[in-house]
Amino acid sequence: MPDRKVVDIMTRDLTALTPETSLQQAAHLFSLMRISGLPVVDEQQRVIGFLSEADIIDAISPRSRDHSGIFLMDFGEIARKMRSASNAVVRDYMTEHPITVEESQDIGSVSEIMLTEHTKILPVVRDGVLIGIVNRADACSALMEDHWES
Amino acid sequence: MILTVTLNPSVDKVFEVSGLSLGGLNRIGNTFTQPGGKGVNIAFMLRALGHEITAMGFAGDGPGRFIQNSLRDAGITTAFTLLPGKTRTNYALLDPQAGSLTELLSPGPEATPTDIAVLRSTFERLLGLADMVVIAGSLPPGVEPTFCAELVRLATSRGVRVAVNVREEIMNAALSARPFLAEPDLRDVTVYGDYDLSEHDGRLALARHVAKSAEIAVVNAGHEVICVSGEKSVSVKVPACGLLGRIRLDDALIAGVIDATTGGDVLEDLAREGVAAALAAASSPNGQFTSRDDIQSCLDRVEVTPDA
CATH class of the missing domain: 3.40.1190.20 (Ribokinase)
Known part of the structure; x- marks a missing residue:
C-alpha cells in the first residue's frame, strides 16, 4: 500500500499533558504508558509543547561535566535538582512550539523529520488541535512494508 | 464529539x-x-x-x-x-x-x-x-x-x-x-431504595423520582422500559430476548436513547429508538448492533404506550 499517509498509521489517542501537570505526574504517565514523550496542550487542545523522557531526566539527573566532557556526580547538585524537580511542572521543562505533523502528510516525510530531529513521537494536529500521535516504530513498519511491496 | x-x-x-453443572465437569461450546x-x-x-x-x-x-x-x-x-x-x-x-x-x-x-x-x-x-x-x-x-x-x-x-x-x-x-439523562443500572435488583421493581407502579415511581433530578429518566426492568421527562411518561413492553441479548441490552438501550436525543427530544421517539436498539443488539452475534439499519429493522416491533 504505497503513498500511505499519517492518517493510516497514527494512533488516535489524546493522552496529553497540560503546562500545569507536575513533572512527577508526567513521569508516572510515561512509566505506565511505556512511552518516551507526550504532547502538551492548552485548554483548546492546541499543541503548545512536547515533553520527552529526556526532558525529565535532564530535570532530575544529578550530573555535571568536567573539562574533558566526562559526567561527574555532584552531590550538592543532586540535592538541589531533587528539591526543584519535586515542585516542577511541565511548563518549566517542555519544548515549546514543537514540530507537529498533519494527517495528510506522507509517511516518508514524517520519517525524515523523525530522523533529523531525533524524535520518536510526533503529535498529529488538525488546525493545530491534537488528534493523535504518530510514533517511529509505526512509521518504520509502514516504510518497510511499502519497500517490500514495491 | x-x-x-x-x-x-x-x-x-x-x-x-x-447443561452447566456447578461442581461438575463442563465442556465449553x-x-x-x-x-x-x-x-x-x-x-x-x-x-x-x-x-x-x-x-x-x-x-x-x-x-x-x-x-x-x-x-x-x-x-x-x-x-x-x-x-x-x-x-x-x-x-x-x-x-x-x-x-x-x-x-x-x-x-x-x-x-x-x-x-x-x-x-x-x-x-x-x-x-x-x-x-x-x-x-x-x-x-x-x-x-x-x-x-x-x-x-x-x-x-x-x-x-x-x-x-x-x-x-x-x-x-x-x-x-x-x-x-441530562439518567438510567439506573437495575441488573440483579428487585428493590431500588423504596421502590419495588416487581410491579409496574413501582418502576414508574422510580422513573418519576429520577426525573426530578434529570431531564430524562429511563428505567429498564428487562421486560419493560419506562421513560419519563417532566410530567410525561411512556412505557414499552420489551419482547423476549435470547440469552446473549441480556448481556448488553441495557447498554444498547441507552446508546439508542442517546442517539435519539441528538435528533430531538420527543419522549416517544427516545423510547422507541432505545428499545429498537436493544432488540437489534439482542439479535446480533456478539450482543451489539453494528449499524443504524439494524435498529431501523427493529422499530416496527416496538410499541410505545403513554402512561396515564
Whole structure:
C-alpha cells in the first residue's frame, strides 16, 4: 500500500499533558504508558509543547561535566535538582512550539523529520488541535512494508 | 464529539456451556472475547451509529491495551488514564439448555488519588471538545461515588449534557449534580431504595423520582422500559430476548436513547429508538448492533404506550 499517509498509521489517542501537570505526574504517565514523550496542550487542545523522557531526566539527573566532557556526580547538585524537580511542572521543562505533523502528510516525510530531529513521537494536529500521535516504530513498519511491496 | 467515561472497563469472556453443572465437569461450546464495561460498550455502539467518540476512563495493563486497541480499530479516539494493575476480566456463562446466564464480575485494579487526579485533569481538558458526556458502569476500588457526581458537575457547569448509567449508590450521588439523562443500572435488583421493581407502579415511581433530578429518566426492568421527562411518561413492553441479548441490552438501550436525543427530544421517539436498539443488539452475534439499519429493522416491533 504505497503513498500511505499519517492518517493510516497514527494512533488516535489524546493522552496529553497540560503546562500545569507536575513533572512527577508526567513521569508516572510515561512509566505506565511505556512511552518516551507526550504532547502538551492548552485548554483548546492546541499543541503548545512536547515533553520527552529526556526532558525529565535532564530535570532530575544529578550530573555535571568536567573539562574533558566526562559526567561527574555532584552531590550538592543532586540535592538541589531533587528539591526543584519535586515542585516542577511541565511548563518549566517542555519544548515549546514543537514540530507537529498533519494527517495528510506522507509517511516518508514524517520519517525524515523523525530522523533529523531525533524524535520518536510526533503529535498529529488538525488546525493545530491534537488528534493523535504518530510514533517511529509505526512509521518504520509502514516504510518497510511499502519497500517490500514495491 | 461524545465523550464516554468508563472507570472500570473489562475484557468480557463469554462461554457457552450447555447443561452447566456447578461442581461438575463442563465442556465449553462457543466462546468469544471482547472489550467490555458499560461505557466501552456504549462507545462502540454510538460509533456504529456514526458519532464521533472519544473514550476515556481507567485502563490497566494487558487487557487494558486490548480494549484501547479495539476501540481505536473501530475509529474511536482514546484517552485512558493507565493504572499499574491489570484491567479486570469478566466471565459470562451461557447455558442454552437451562436458559440461564451466569456472570462473574471482577473488582478491577485500584485507582490511587494520583490516578484520579490525572483522570480528572484529562476529563476537564476534553470537556472543551465534547457535546455530550456518557458516564457508565461500575467504579474501581479507590474511587468513591462522589467522584462520579463531581464529573457530572464539571460537565454541566460548562453546559455539556451528561448521561449516566450506573448502580444505585453511584446514581444517588450523580443525581445531586443534575445530569441530562439518567438510567439506573437495575441488573440483579428487585428493590431500588423504596421502590419495588416487581410491579409496574413501582418502576414508574422510580422513573418519576429520577426525573426530578434529570431531564430524562429511563428505567429498564428487562421486560419493560419506562421513560419519563417532566410530567410525561411512556412505557414499552420489551419482547423476549435470547440469552446473549441480556448481556448488553441495557447498554444498547441507552446508546439508542442517546442517539435519539441528538435528533430531538420527543419522549416517544427516545423510547422507541432505545428499545429498537436493544432488540437489534439482542439479535446480533456478539450482543451489539453494528449499524443504524439494524435498529431501523427493529422499530416496527416496538410499541410505545403513554402512561396515564
